[in-house]
Amino acid sequence: MWVMENNLSIGEVNDWSRAVQFGDGVFETMAIKDGRSQALNLHANRLSLGLSALYIPLPADDLTSLLLSYINQLVQLSGVQSGVLKIIVSRANSARGYGFNSSLKPVVTAFYSTRQEYPVSHYQDGIALQKLHTQCSVQPQLAGLKHLNRLENVLAKNELSVDFFDGVMSNYLGNIIECTASNIFFEKQSKLYTPDLLVSGVAGIMRLLIMQYCKKNRIPLSVQDINHADVASYEGAFICNSLMGAMPVNIIGKQELTITPLVRKITDAVRSGKIYE
Amino acid sequence: MWVMENNLSIGEVNDWSRAVQFGDGVFETMAIKDGRSQALNLHANRLSLGLSALYIPLPADDLTSLLLSYINQLVQLSGVQSGVLKIIVSRANSARGYGFNSSLKPVVTAFYSTRQEYPVSHYQDGIALQKLHTQCSVQPQLAGLKHLNRLENVLAKNELSVDFFDGVMSNYLGNIIECTASNIFFEKQSKLYTPDLLVSGVAGIMRLLIMQYCKKNRIPLSVQDINHADVASYEGAFICNSLMGAMPVNIIGKQELTITPLVRKITDAVRSGKIYE
Numbered sequence: 001m002w003v004m005e006n007n008l009s010i011g012e013v014n015d016w017s018r019a020v021q022f023g024d025g026v027f028e029t030m031a032i033k034d035g036r037s038q039a040l041n042l043h044a045n046r047l048s049l050g051l052s053a054l055y056i057p058l059p060a061d062d063l064t065s066l067l068l069s070y071i072n073q074l075v076q077l078s079g080v081q082s083g084v085l086k087i088i089v090s091r092a093n094s095a096r097g098y099g100f101n102s103s104l105k106p107v108v109t110a111f112y113s114t115r116q117e118y119p120v121s122h123y124q125d126g127i128a129l130q131k132l133h134t135q136c137s138v139q140p141q142l143a144g145l146k147h148l149n150r151l152e153n154v155l156a157k158n159e160l161s162v163d164f165f166d167g168v169m170s171n172y173l174g175n176i177i178e179c180t181a182s183n184i185f186f187e188k189q190s191k192l193y194t195p196d197l198l199v200s201g202v203a204g205i206m207r208l209l210i211m212q213y214c215k216k217n218r219i220p221l222s223v224q225d226i227n228h229a230d231v232a233s234y235e236g237a238f239i240c241n242s243l244m245g246a247m248p249v250n251i252i253g254k255q256e257l258t259i260t261p262l263v264r265k266i267t268d269a270v271r272s273g274k275i276y277e
Numbered sequence: 278m279w280v281m282e283n284n285l286s287i288g289e290v291n292d293w294s295r296a297v298q299f300g301d302g303v304f305e306t307m308a309i310k311d312g313r314s315q316a317l318n319l320h321a322n323r324l325s326l327g328l329s330a331l332y333i334p335l336p337a338d339d340l341t342s343l344l345l346s347y348i349n350q351l352v353q354l355s356g357v358q359s360g361v362l363k364i365i366v367s368r369a370n371s372a373r374g375y376g377f378n379s380s381l382k383p384v385v386t387a388f389y390s391t392r393q394e395y396p397v398s399h400y401q402d403g404i405a406l407q408k409l410h411t412q413c414s415v416q417p418q419l420a421g422l423k424h425l426n427r428l429e430n431v432l433a434k435n436e437l438s439v440d441f442f443d444g445v446m447s448n449y450l451g452n453i454i455e456c457t458a459s460n461i462f463f464e465k466q467s468k469l470y471t472p473d474l475l476v477s478g479v480a481g482i483m484r485l486l487i488m489q490y491c492k493k494n495r496i497p498l499s500v501q502d503i504n505h506a507d508v509a510s511y512e513g514a515f516i517c518n519s520l521m522g523a524m525p526v527n528i529i530g531k532q533e534l535t536i537t538p539l540v541r542k543i544t545d546a547v548r549s550g551k552i553y554e
Contacts, residue, residue, distance in 0.1 A: 001389060002354050002388070003386065004351060004354075020296040020365065074281060077281075098458060113372065136416075147428055148298070151331070152419065154295075154301050155331070172449075
């Protein structure tokens with residue numbers, strides 16, 4: 001096929017990135033601290049699950065080693081010890097159609113950038129969440145995966161007002177799913193609740209670490225549908241992802257929330273690094 | 278940020294394609310016949326609507342002229358008079374996050390390839406449709422748009438057995454939406470029915486042309502939810518897109534369908550070019 005970009009001829013090519021054409025791939029975003037990731041195996045494991053779900057061959061036999069190799073090389077190249085690694089694995093290049101040849105070798109692209117530090121007050125006093133209109137897609141086969149079809153997050157982020165740190169998204173079924181780039185946990189009467197991600201959303205690594213921490217420390221946690229109309233019944237909440245860690249929520253929309261002892265316990269465990277033990 | 282691809286260093290860059298990172302853009306696929314498109318204005322119009330819905334600035338004041346310019350240049354470059362133009366407009370390049378600067382200039386990438394001719398029997402005798410498990414996402418803000426988040430189509434195409442020409446997809450709500458790369462119309466008692474695309478699916482240009490043709494020719498047509506359990510109640514069906522035109526359906530799953538006079542009338546109108554008049 002013949003290709004032109006921004007009115008300039010690129011010439012005749014056989015194929016083009018399927019990430020560009022269809023968002024055909026998955027990605028991971030990892031915090032790198034002092035040259036290493038604290039959740040390397042979990043990221044490698046999620047990457048493997050995502051690729052399998054999309055029938056994309058693994059780009060290496062050992063994904064943990066693959067991630068480690070990119071981390072080491074990029075830390076050395078950049079001279080930056082603590083940063084953010086984003087790694088995209090796309091199916092391959094191909095011609096125009098949706099169909100693909102399953103023997104094609106996937107393309108790995110790794111991006112390493114400096115890390116944004118958040119104000120300490122976000123962790124101490126909590127942050128405010130907007131109630132967003134932009135919905136999370138309902139699609140069971142893609143739910144939970146950190147795939148490259150992220151238009152809903154782009155639109156959600158665009159909807160976010162400067163008065164709020166992040167915004168909470170629901171799906172068409174009326175259930176709270178997550179924030180634009182983080183997962184959410186609620187608390188009521190010393191029990192935690194987090195949205196079931198069976199039909200919508202991204203299952204974050206920090207969410208998983210917190211679920212494991214709760215299990216180990218016998219903190220009651222229910223993974224379930226949380227209707228957006230029921231948010232008012234919760235006393236506390238926090239949001240989390242691999243980069244920010246976990247932050248207490250003090251406002252959702254117009255509803256004020258308390259930073260309860262349990263919310264404080266979890267967010268402190270993330271901040272101190274206990275969560276990785 | 279520092280970038281590596283397939284273990285090779287690309288060096289330090291400021292940004293990367295948002296089409297790759299998030300599928301942040303839209304596209305059009307147009308049939309070019311004897312050096313021109315028969316639905317130029319409709320494609321330009323849908324492109325404009327899609328870009329507006331995603332808050333992407335138009336890449337030119339006059340999108341019809343923009344498309345025309347790409348068609349003319351690519352036909353000349355390739356020497357191919359009848360082919361397929363795929364044009365992608367992505368928001369821009371940016372750093373890692375979902376947020377974007379609305380002043381960024383979008384990137385236009387145009388691909389021109391030779392056109393696949395389908396066997397005449399597909400138009401005369403009809404084609405068979407598989408009932409697919411892969412679902413169309415439920416997301417009202419993205420529904421109808423020809424955006425770059427097309428993983429569900431990739432998975433649906435992968436599910437398609439070689440015994441079928443295409444497959445019909447439903448959404449989580451149990452409604453029939455479309456095929457992997459075409460829209461679908463049903464017939465019952467000389468009336469046509471096509472799925473409402475308010476929460477799922479892509480509103481195709483050929484679907485629009487057929488809707489306009491029905492209106493002009495007083496052919497009754499209802500755009501409505503069609504539950505997948507009700508498919509058995511229809512007598513005939515056809516599928517359509519800008520490249521194949523329209524093809525009668527003779528089988529959906531295990532159900533046999535008749536090529537009714539009305540199905541024949543519409544598919545013939547598309548084939549003869551009457552649909553463009």
